[in-house]
Amino acid sequence: MLIDTTLREGAQLFGAYFTTETKVHILSGLLALGVDEIEIGWVGQDDLEELVDRIRPMTGNTALSIWSPCRGEDIRKAAALNVNRVNIGIPVSDLHIYKRLGTDREGLLERLAQTVLTAGILGIEYISVGLEDISRADEDFALTAGHIAREMGASRIRLADSLGILTPLKMAKLVHSFNRQLDIDLAVHCHDDFGMATGNAVTALESGAHYADCSVLGIGERSGIAATEELAAHLTLKEKSHAYETGEILELCDFVSHAAGVPIPRTKAVAGKDIFACESGIHAHALGKSPEIFEPYDPETIGADRTVAVGGKSGRSAIRLALGENEIVYPEKRIPELVTAVKQLSWQLERPLTTQELTELTKLH
Incomplete structure (x- = not known):
């Protein structure tokens, strides 16, 4: 107790x-x-x-x-x-x-x-x-x-x-x-x-x-x-x-x-804002299939949200997942080109991309 x-x-x-x-x-x-x-x-x-x-x-x-x-x-x-x-x-x-x-x-x-x-x-x-x-x-x-x-x-x-x-x-x-x-x-x-x-x-x-x-x-x-x-x-x-x-x-x-006056580290156990955030290709792919593969408990049980973003560590599966979640229609054959563009921009910005940035890239590539 x-x-x-x-x-x-x-x-x-x-x-x-x-x-x-x-x-x-x-x-x-x-x-x-x-x-x-x-x-x-x-x-x-x-x-x-x-x-x-x-x-x-x-x-x-x-x-x-x-x-x-x-x-x-x-x-x-x-x-x-x-x-x-x-x-x-x-x-x-x-x-x-x-x-x-x-x-x-x-x-x-x-x-x-x-x-x-x-x-x-x-x-x-x-x-x-x-x-x-x-x-x-x-x-x-x-x-x-x-x-x-x-x-x-x-x-x-x-x-x-x-x-x-x-x-x-x-x-x-x-x-x-x-x-x-x-x-x-x-x-x-x-x-x-x-x-x-x-x-x-x-x-x-x-x-x-x-x-x-x-x-x-x-x-x-x-x-x-x-x-x-x-x-x-x-x-x-x-x-x-x-x-x-x-x-x-x-x-x-x-x-x-x-x-x-005590800031919460973004990776702080239970309380951190990014403990259910993911951009890694393998993890993002697994989360799309079954969240419990890489999550110890459902984010909703503590009032949190799951965040899957694309960036420099993302592969084709993560990009597909992000496109689907944001209802962005994009040709399958051009996914490899988009992956390259996402990685380049992410490394340039030194962070994962926002949904708006991903949307803009789909218009350019």
């Missing part, structure tokens, strides 16, 4: 500033997609109460959660909000424990126990504890922290690869270890510093994790995290294990792209 954190992790992206109206628009898109949980922000956020009040009537089966540091005063603020879940973050690597928090392992565990217990006393029904920087932590100590959180009433442990240094094999091993030794919901938070985020998240889910964090376009601190659109498409269109409503996902990606 997917925990979208575009409005918490994603909002931490350098230079990203979301207005309340922008956040409501993003939330509406996420609810339409049908993600299982939305981490709507963090304790202390200026517009948090207004945001919760405005979106709560529309949430349906989607859980709303809030992120909080592992501090009693922040938990009390979180408990006053109309959210379903509270995600408590606490680091478990010695580097963070000693140098960032200025405490030791025993002090950290004591703080964790007190904070989770406080959350339960305050009536928070679903308490999630995020073990930050777990990929650099002592695993036995991290497991001890998980056991204490569980004993104090936590419902979920979230394993955070905070620097994105795990690989899928190491992620699988970590998830198996926690699942084997700890009877509790398990989530993962995978950063993308080495391009492993979505792969690690998929591997974690396949290895027994119950939840995976994600954000639209993967935006977040530094290189970001696993991408919502990639996970939703994979689970729905490839694995068919979930039924996320992917039909308008491109619109959501485009909106977040503009709001966050």
Whole structure:
């Protein structure tokens, strides 16, 4: 199941500033997609109460959660909000424990126990504890922290690869270890510093994790995290294990792209405008016969269009296909001449040809 954190992790992206109206628009898109949980922000956020009040009537089966540091005063603020879940973050690597928090392992565990217990006393029904920087932590100590959180009433442990240094094999091993030794919901938070985020998240889910964090376009601190659109498409269109409503996902990606100031590469998985564009002769020929030969899923399932253009890589089959699709009548015996003309013009322009340019060439050759 997917925990979208575009409005918490994603909002931490350098230079990203979301207005309340922008956040409501993003939330509406996420609810339409049908993600299982939305981490709507963090304790202390200026517009948090207004945001919760405005979106709560529309949430349906989607859980709303809030992120909080592992501090009693922040938990009390979180408990006053109309959210379903509270995600408590606490680091478990010695580097963070000693140098960032200025405490030791025993002090950290004591703080964790007190904070989770406080959350339960305050009536928070679903308490999630995020073990930050777990990929650099002592695993036995991290497991001890998980056991204490569980004993104090936590419902979920979230394993955070905070620097994105795990690989899928190491992620699988970590998830198996926690699942084997700890009877509790398990989530993962995978950063993308080495391009492993979505792969690690998929591997974690396949290895027994119950939840995976994600954000639209993967935006977040530094290189970001696993991408919502990639996970939703994979689970729905490839694995068919979930039924996320992917039909308008491109619109959501485009909106977040503009709001966050993050351009979408034209070949970006799921979200790129050219992922269903083709000019290669062999591919174009195959698409004309049966699209599934070279397409992993139907473009319409994500609200995309297929584009077959002719250019410097096109052969006779691609030219015939383009002529037919554009209802251009052209003598078969002159196709080789047209192919040559198309290739010459395309290389001159350094791009595929438009329909108008192809039409003009048919008049000249």
